Amino acid sequence: MPTIDNELCMGCGKCMDVCGFGALILDVKAIPNNEKCISCGMCKGHCPFNAITVKDVEKQEKIRRIKKWALAYAKVNGFNVNPDEKVVDTIIEGLLKKEGKFGARYCPCRIQNVRENVCPCVYHKDEIKKDGACHCLFFVK
Amino acid sequence: MDYPKKPVELSDETFTETIQKYPIVVVDFWAEWCGPCKMIAPELEELASELSGKVVFGKINIDENQLVAGQFSISGIPTLLVFKKGKLVDRIIGFSPKNNILARLQPHILLSE
Numbered sequence: 001m002p003t004i005d006n007e008l009c010m011g012c013g014k015c016m017d018v019c020g021f022g023a024l025i026l027d028v029k030a031i032p033n034n035e036k037c038i039s040c041g042m043c044k045g046h047c048p049f050n051a052i053t054v055k056d057v058e059k060q061e062k063i064r065r066i067k068k069w070a071l072a073y074a075k076v077n078g079f080n081v082n083p084d085e086k087v088v089d090t091i092i093e094g095l096l097k098k099e100g101k102f103g104a105r106y107c108p109c110r111i112q113n114v115r116e117n118v119c120p121c122v123y124h125k126d127e128i129k130k131d132g133a134c135h136c137l138f139f140v141k
Numbered sequence: 142m143d144y145p146k147k148p149v150e151l152s153d154e155t156f157t158e159t160i161q162k163y164p165i166v167v168v169d170f171w172a173e174w175c176g177p178c179k180m181i182a183p184e185l186e187e188l189a190s191e192l193s194g195k196v197v198f199g200k201i202n203i204d205e206n207q208l209v210a211g212q213f214s215i216s217g218i219p220t221l222l223v224f225k226k227g228k229l230v231d232r233i234i235g236f237s238p239k240n241n242i243l244a245r246l247q248p249h250i251l252l253s254e
Contacts, residue, residue, distance in 0.1 A: 082176075086176075086179070087176035087177070087179070087180065088176070090174055090175070090176040090179055091174070091175075091176045093174050094172075094173075094174025094175060094176075097174055098174075108172065108174040108175050108176075109172075109175045109176070109177060109178070109217055109218050109219075110216060110217045110218075111203065111210060111215055111216055111217065111218070112216065131235075135177070135217050135235050136175070136176055136177065137176050137177045137180070137236060138176065
């Protein structure tokens with residue numbers, strides 16, 4: 001479960017937008033739901049106030065959780081995770097590599113390590129609509 | 142002229158020399174953990190072999206060579222830059238299947254023949 005620092009949280013709701021499990025609700029501040037949250041950590045890098053902390057787990061477990069997140073997130077947003085597992089595995093490795101090196105899960109197919117490029121990036125929904133897949137081919141129609 | 146049949150590994154150091162050496166050079170900007178870069182690589186291998194004598198393919202790892210990527214304002218990968226006599230003439234962003242890449246290159250090839 002992520003811990004949310006109430007001093008830092010401004011209640012912007014960005015974490016809720018990227019959660020695939022509906023595990024966050026907003027009551028002035030973001031409140032995580034124990035029963036729904038799988039601690040995938042995908043919300044962390046999206047918080048503009050760095051209010052979210054997620055307990056570190058070993059790499060294989062992280063990969064498993066990110067995959068679970070991707071499936072859930074795609075489902076609630078009406079698209080799919082790329083059925084090509086090699087592509088998905090490569091991207092997840094890339095996300096973890098960027099997290100280790102630059103502190104957040106920035107898109108491995110974009111150069112700049114800025115908040116807009118934290119996966120799921122600000123572009124993916126438009127790209128899926130327009131091109132049938134996000135630039136990274138992580139998500140497809 | 143000695144035409145490679147496979148994509149040539151480029152670096153910040155060898156980039157300029159290579160794009161000026163051949164009439165048409167396609168440079169693939171890539172990184173290890175980019176899914177679509179892995180998918181486009183075999184397409185480019187095939188094109189490099191099929192178009193040998195006409196087009197030279199190069200690949201440059203953006204993690205190890207940030208200068209050239211910065212110089213051409215590469216923002217996403219894979220990006221293919223097409224150079225004709227050392228000048229940038231086309232930019233293909235994201236994964237494209239072989240035939241689409243070929244279709245984009247065809248006019249440049251015809252014009253140089």
